[in-house]
Amino acid sequence: MRVGVLTGGGDCPGLNAALRAIVRAAAHAEPLEVIGFRDGWRGPLDGDTRPLGASDVLDVLDRGGTLLGSSRTNPISMDDGIDRVRSGLVAAGCDALIAIGGEDTLGVAHALAEAGVAVVGVPKTIDxxxxxxxxxxxxxxxxxxxxEAVDRVRTTAESHHRAxxxxxxxxxAGWIALRSGIAGGADAxxxxxxxxxxxxVVARCARVTARGRAPIVVVAEGAVPQGGEEVLTRAGTDAFGHVQLGGVGDHVAAEIGRATGVSTRAVVLGHLQRGGTPxxxxxxxxxxFGLHAVDAVRDGAWGSMVALRGDEIVRAPLADGVGKLKTVPPEQYAEALALLD
Amino acid sequence: MRVGVLTGGGDCPGLNAALRAIVRAAAHAEPLEVIGFRDGWRGPLDGDTRPLGASDVLDVLDRGGTLLGSSRTNPISMDDGIDRVRSGLVAAGCDALIAIGGEDTLGVAHALAEAGVAVVGVPKTIDxxxxxxxxxxxxxxxxxxxxEAVDRVRTTAESHHRAxxxxxxxxxAGWIALRSGIAGGADAxxxxxxxxxxxxVVARCARVTARGRAPIVVVAEGAVPQGGEEVLTRAGTDAFGHVQLGGVGDHVAAEIGRATGVSTRAVVLGHLQRGGTPxxxxxxxxxxFGLHAVDAVRDGAWGSMVALRGDEIVRAPLADGVGKLKTVPPEQYAEALALLD
Amino acid sequence: MRVGVLTGGGDCPGLNAALRAIVRAAAHAEPLEVIGFRDGWRGPLDGDTRPLGASDVLDVLDRGGTLLGSSRTNPISMDDGIDRVRSGLVAAGCDALIAIGGEDTLGVAHALAEAGVAVVGVPKTIDxxxxxxxxxxxxxxxxxxxxEAVDRVRTTAESHHRAxxxxxxxxxAGWIALRSGIAGGADAxxxxxxxxxxxxVVARCARVTARGRAPIVVVAEGAVPQGGEEVLTRAGTDAFGHVQLGGVGDHVAAEIGRATGVSTRAVVLGHLQRGGTPxxxxxxxxxxFGLHAVDAVRDGAWGSMVALRGDEIVRAPLADGVGKLKTVPPEQYAEALALLD
Amino acid sequence: MRVGVLTGGGDCPGLNAALRAIVRAAAHAEPLEVIGFRDGWRGPLDGDTRPLGASDVLDVLDRGGTLLGSSRTNPISMDDGIDRVRSGLVAAGCDALIAIGGEDTLGVAHALAEAGVAVVGVPKTIDxxxxxxxxxxxxxxxxxxxxEAVDRVRTTAESHHRAxxxxxxxxxAGWIALRSGIAGGADAxxxxxxxxxxxxVVARCARVTARGRAPIVVVAEGAVPQGGEEVLTRAGTDAFGHVQLGGVGDHVAAEIGRATGVSTRAVVLGHLQRGGTPxxxxxxxxxxFGLHAVDAVRDGAWGSMVALRGDEIVRAPLADGVGKLKTVPPEQYAEALALLD
Structure with missing residues (x-):
């Protein structure tokens, strides 16, 4: 039996650990042959494969990114995309596919499963x-x-009485902001x-400043002010004539600075958040996840994805995983508010 | 209402985050007064308290250890220990107690709850x-x-062809060994x-060596060889002729070295594992946990402890938490075995 | 004898270590009294002081920033600024001053020394x-x-075939870029x-891409294209109507992307670089530096600054330290070029 | 021209950076061919070589250890060892050798140079x-x-009132102890x-304890008590009645514990100190160092080693490097004493 594997969407730390586990677990018992598709769904679409064996997954545990490459290629947005992926899998001789990805990638996996392809999903996304x-x-x-970024900027903010x-x-979804904000002791x-x-937000920062402390605000890139998004959608032009859009971080910093008179800076973490050692x-x-994905393949649990529940790995229908986004529930956001002094 | 707080047993990173959250949450709504007992159960036994207010928990989020101090003092092993703790709480004017600790500390909390004391538990233990x-x-x-330790020793092992x-x-319980072994890619x-x-173990190391790689073994201090512990209690003789007794790590290293002829070293992490930035x-x-412990106090949920289930914080009876140790189930250990190549 | 201390200019990790050493060394032999001026030169100008004793410097070794606060207040740009600082020192009863700072701060220290004030300098600047x-x-x-940032973005760049x-x-001065670029293995x-x-730069990135690798470029904020700075000085307007200027990082990324067709992103580290644990x-x-600054005070070595030469701490005239910027010499930049493959 | 390279003695982080630089610099101008000898001097003795090209040094900058392997094989202690190494170099077709190592390895390099071999040294040793x-x-x-280890144990020591x-x-040589002790704020x-x-030492710990703090002592493995080493060679008896002999860390911990009554623990870092990401x-x-070693080869500067002086890389005679150990001078140790409060 030959199993294809791909990683789709934005890369993140931990993907190589999953690939290593898949390769190792596949070699046990009745061995499965594993081949990798390069760059997410581009792999089966273009017939771009590589063998994936024991020597390929040595020394990858502490490596971020994905040794298979990734892309945001999405067959769902193409004519006959799902059919073309299916053909690509057949052409590569795959009896089954393990798709590792986020909402988009697993959405394609779900569509493939609906179309009768033997597919199993593994959920990844930094979000x-x-x-x-x-x-x-x-x-x-x-x-x-x-x-760590919040820790670092805090000492500068305190030293310079800045926000x-x-x-x-x-x-x-605000999970990264919520958790790094709590862990870093953010004021908003x-x-x-x-x-x-x-x-x-401004009033809270002013209160922190009044106590002689430096306010730190953590903001998710998708956060929006009350009253709608329009404030964030005015296009600007940068120094080189490229049209661009300041992010919400810049906006919030500018507003705090204007309203409090406190020197305020924004730091945009961007790609730093998704790379490096897991x-x-x-x-x-x-x-x-990788180990249990192979179990799911051996069990023929098509259309399912592996999932963590408590400290166990279980299976869930792909439909459940991608049906709707898991956003921060109000009661967890309330926890952050309960911490404010 | 006045709430006492203590941290008992071995210290660990994250305790100060809990204390900070307790102080902050207590200041909201109908404010609770919070006092700290020093050094676990020694605090109420000796009447050793300190106020715990907003200024005490500034800048502690990234600090390991516990600002209240800790100890392994255990009232259960004393005559009238539970009564004396109760008297200490009364003498300190406490209407309720939040006990943060592991099996021993929460065992005392449970005994206190059984004796009618208004107590809530918070589970901590690196194990x-x-x-x-x-x-x-x-x-x-x-x-x-x-x-990180496994990552570090690996490069030395590879460079010197050592185990x-x-x-x-x-x-x-082998949780630390299991997870750091998996994360570090240990061979056993x-x-x-x-x-x-x-x-x-020796045979596996020999196979790794035969492939030109350096074997890494992660062993929990409480691991024992088949056939009982006696193998670990034979005094040995070190390279300089001095009689000595090592822990299981030294034992396993000695056996691997003896049987394979590969130069083998043991590193004992000891207290490095429990300190520093969380x-x-x-x-x-x-x-x-700290926030929800205050909620439990407000709700009068005596005899309960806070607990993580999935991504929610729930309450569980203290009796459930301390009734029996949570050890690594065979199916999770089997995951580690399934990874071996 | 009473010694004043201040930290001026941008904060950086290691300042608190210097302050701690000053306090501790001052307490030995013939003890010196140490007082701190808040926020750089603003302290003596405004008469804003704080005592600085043993208890103030506990637990600060691993803290970034400066417990004295800092500012970019520069007396040299004020009418009678140097005289006013001198008066502030007299008013605070200081017999001597230790000024910790970069080019600006030590420039003021030098001017004070020229004016007969008993001052010693300590050099700090991340640059x-x-x-x-x-x-x-x-x-x-x-x-x-x-x-670490270069390490992190590299895995993402490789996974997505980006620059x-x-x-x-x-x-x-390009010291940070030179050294982090070498340490991170940058392609330019x-x-x-x-x-x-x-x-x-574009051609080099294209060569890297042609080998199937992802180009990483490290650029100092002050780097300029051949032909002058004007390309970087066209003001832009951001999404919120604030006038702003895209940095050189954005410019270089845009040019690489345009010329190679490779998706290219810029990450601006900004304040992350100057805070957090040293x-x-x-x-x-x-x-x-702190220890030797106290020695210099005891020796009356006014007008000098402490300096590292090899592994020794020596004294140098402040005039030498601030006379001209230490920039990257061509032969050290040539080292970076010699590494390119 | 063919250049051999080897790494000898204990491995350490940064060796792969040197190897990468050697390979890259050798490919410029008049290219040199580079071959690697495996496992230090064992390589030329056994004729064990490997090619060393651009693809071998990809992705090694952040890897500890040495991709060439190392050993403590020392030809000087063998009959005709130096001659046999020379023959091995000839047999491998090497016109020159770059030897990367510490006192032992560079001592051999020096002996080879004396014997007319074209050799250049690169100094490495964690000590x-x-x-x-x-x-x-x-x-x-x-x-x-x-x-980092000192930082970590400090929080535990403070929480448990331990030393x-x-x-x-x-x-x-005590360089690691001196610098980590200063950086970690050790009390001795x-x-x-x-x-x-x-x-x-005991008295100092007692003073720290009396102030309500937890003493931390950093001790180099080679530190000895006044009066000679014999105090360290008495077999002791541990808490369980087993006879054992510890290193100096255990000895000092036992003495502090005995004399002060404070619970005292020793942590032995061992191999953790030499591995992992540089x-x-x-x-x-x-x-x-790697770049300049290639320059030295091109210049025929046989018998020299590269060295750091200030921020420049210079050449020094190998004889100077290995003539006598560089130990901590009394005035630098005095700095540590001046910090004690």
Whole structure:
């Protein structure tokens, strides 16, 4: 039996741990042959494969990214995309596919399963916005990196009596902001799920400043002010004539600075959050997901994805994982508010 | 209402996050007064208290240890210990107590609750061996530190064609060894729950060596060879003719070296595993546990402890938490075996 | 004898180590009284002081920033600024001053010394652009942080076949870019001292891409293209109507993307580079500088600054330190070029 | 022209950076062919070589250890060892050799040079005990790891009112202990160069304890008590009645515990200090040493070694590097004493 594997969407730390576990688990008992598709769905679409054996996954546990490459190629948005992927799998001689990815990638996996393809999913996204699993590969590392950033800017903010706004990833879900904000002791945490009142943010920063401390705000890139997104959608032009859009972090920093008179800076973490050595947590999670994905293949549990529940790995229907985004529930956001002094 | 707080047993990263959250949450709504008992149960026994207010918990999120101090003082092993603790709480004017600790500390909390004291528990232990919660404060940091150690020794082992044995904490439960072993890609993981066959460990190391790689073994301090512990109690003689007795790490290293002829070293992590900056994960967990402990106090949920289930914080009876140790289940140990190549 | 201490200019990791060492060394032999001025030169100008004793410097070794606060207040740009600082020192009862800072702060210290004030300097700046010393406090930590950033973005760049440009600090000197670029294995390093040929940068990135690798470029904020700075000085307007200027990192990324067709992103490290826990190197350097500054005070070595030469701490005239910027010499930049494959 | 390269003695972080730089620099201008000898001097003795090209040194900058392997094989202690190495070099077709190592390895290199072999040296050792260079490859990383260990144990010591002794490497020179002790804020630093008075160490710990703090002692493995080493060779009896002999860390911990009544623990870092990701400092140093070693080969500067002086790389006679150990001078140890409060 030959199993194809691919990683789709944005890369994240922990993917290589999953690939290593898949290769190793496949070699046990009745061995499965594993081949890798390069760059997510581009692989089966273009017939771009590579063998994936024991020697390919040596020394990859502590490596971020994905040795298979990734892309945002999405067959669903193409004519006959799902059919073309199916043909690509057949052409590569695959009896089954393990698709590792986030909402988009697993959405394609779900469509393939609906179309009768033998597919199993593994959930990853630094944003942690997939349903049906407690957490996804890559999220813990992203939170760790963002927390370290908050720690670092704090000492500068205190020394210079400044306010600093840290913009983290999270277009639709505020998990990274929530957790790094709590871990870093932020004075305000702004997430997409809860449109923010800039007056309130400013007032809170002013209170912190009045106590002789330096306010730190963590804001998810997808956070929006109350009253709609339009404030964030005015296009600007940068110094080189390229049209661009300041992010919400810059906006919030500008507003705090204007309203409080305190020198305020924004730091945008961007791609720093998704690369580099995975935390131990993500290595263990990726490894366990990989092992159980192979079990699911052996069991013919097509259309399912592996998921963490408590400290067990279970299976969930792909439909549950991608049906709706897992956003921060109000009661967890309330926890952040309960911490404010 | 006045609430006492104490931290008992071995310290760990994340305790200060819990204390900070307790202080902050207590200041909201109907404010509670919080006082700290010093050094675990020694505090109420000796009437040793300190106020615990907003200024005491500034800048502690990234600090390991516990600002209240800790001890292994255990009232259960004393005559009238439970009564004396109760009297100490009354003398300090406490209407309720939040006890943060592991099996021993929460065991005392449970006994107090049985005796009618208004007590709520918060689970912490780097060993992660408390039932009723997915994980305890401090465990994630300990796994992270142990994993970094495995990463570090690996490069030396490879460069010198050596085997290295890393001994980590875990007297009765192998969680740290299991997870750091998986995250670090160990060739063998030895845990208390599964007496090990030294012949098998040696054979595995020999296979790794035969492939030109350097074997890494992670062993929990409480792991025992098949056939009982007596093998570990024979006094040995070191290279200089001095009689000595090592822990299980030294034992396993000696056996591997003797049987394979490969130069083999043991590294004992010891106290490195429990100190220093907590991971973001432990800061968030400690914070959430602290917040929910205050909720439990407000709700009069005496005799309960806070616990993580999935990504929610719930309450569980203290009896469930301390009734029996949470050890590594065979199916999770089997995951580690499935990874071996 | 009473000694005043201040920290001026941008904060950096290692300042607290210097302050701790000053306090501790001052308490030995014939004890000196130490007082701190808050926020750099604003302290003596405004008469804003605080006592600085043993208890103030506990637990600060691993803290970034400066417990005295800092500012960019510069008396030289004020009418009678130097006289006013001198009066402030007299009013505070100071017999001598230790000024810790970079070019601006030590420039003021030099002017004070010329005016007969008993002053000693300690060199700090993450940019490492002070003459007369091998290195300044804060530089090693900044290089470490920037290197970690390069490591992190590399895995993402490889996984997505992208080019990534990392913009680091260094307005006039490229030390951070040079060293983090070498440590991170960058494919191009652009520094202020060597105007860059964008065609050459693009060509090099294209060669890297042609080998199937992802190009990483490290650029100092002060790097300029050959042909002058004007390309970087066109003002833009951001999404919120604020006038702003895209940095050189954005510019280089846009050019690489345009010319190679490879998706290219810029990451601007900004304030992440100057905060947080200092490296061991910076803690040792700050400590030694602090100790020797107290020696210089005891010896009446006014007008001097402490400096590292090899592994010894020596004294140099302040005039030498601030006379001209220490920029990257051509032969050290040539080292970076010699590494290119 | 064909150049052989080898790494001898204990491995350390930064060696791969040097190898990468050698390979890359050799490919420029008039290209040199580079071959690697495996496992230090064992390589030329056994004729064990491997090609060393561009693809071998990809992705190694952040890897500890040495991709060539190492050993403590020392030809000087063999009959005709130097001649046999010379023959091995000839047999491998090498016109010159770059030997990367510490005192032993460079001692052999010196002997070879004396015997007319075209050899150039590169200094590495975590202990930093080579003369003629400000610092050696690997030292900075070792100090960083030891400092992190001191930071970690401190929080446990404070929480439990314990004393903790950290034993670090340094058999003949105390550089690691000195610098990690200063960086970690140790209360006592014991180094081989200065036999210690255990009474004084105990008294100092007692003073720290009396102030309500937890004493931390950093001790180099080669530190000895005043009065000679015999105190360390008495077999002791541990808490369980087993006869054992510890290192100096255990000895000092036992004495502190006995004399002060404070619970005292020893942590022995051992191999943790020499592995894993190199600091940015060591990556830059290793890289620059590698580049300049190739320059030295091109210049025919046989019998020299590269060395850091200030921020320049210079050449020094191998004889100077290995003539006598670079130990901690009394005035630098005095700095540590001046810090004590």
């Amino acid at each position: 942690n916005d997939l349903s049906a699993t407690d957490v996804t590969i890559g999220h813990d590392t992203a939170v760790a990196i963002a927390t 600093i706004v840290v913009e983290v990833m999270g277009r639709h 945490i702004l997430i997409p799920e809860q449109p923010f009142d800039i007056e309130e 935390t131990a947590y993500d290595r263990v999670l990726g490894t366990r | 992660n061996d408390l039932s009723a919660t997915d994980v305890t404060i401090g465990h994630d940091t300990a796994v992270a530190i142990a994993t 290295i044995v890393v001994e980590v904490m875990g007297r009765h 993981i030895l845990i208390p729950e599964q007496p090990f066959d030294i012949e098998e 991971t973001a994960y432990d800061r968030v967990l400690g914070t959430r | 490492n652009d002070l003459s007369a010393t091998d290195v300044t406090i804060g530089h090693d930590t900044a290089v470490a942080i920037a290197t 990534i440009v990392v913009e680091v600090m260094g307005r006039h 390093i652009l520094i202020p001292e060597q105007p860059f040929d964008i065609e050459e 490296t061991a190197y910076d803690r040792v350097l700050g400590t030694r | 930093n005990d080579l003369s003629a260079t400000d610092v050696t490859i690997g030292h900075d990383t070792a100090v960083a790891i030891a400092t 903790i002794v950290v034993e670090v490497m340094g058999r003949h 630093i014991l180094i081989p160069e200065q036999p210690f008075d255990i009474e004084e 600091t940015a400092y060591d990556r830059v140093l290793g890289t620059r």
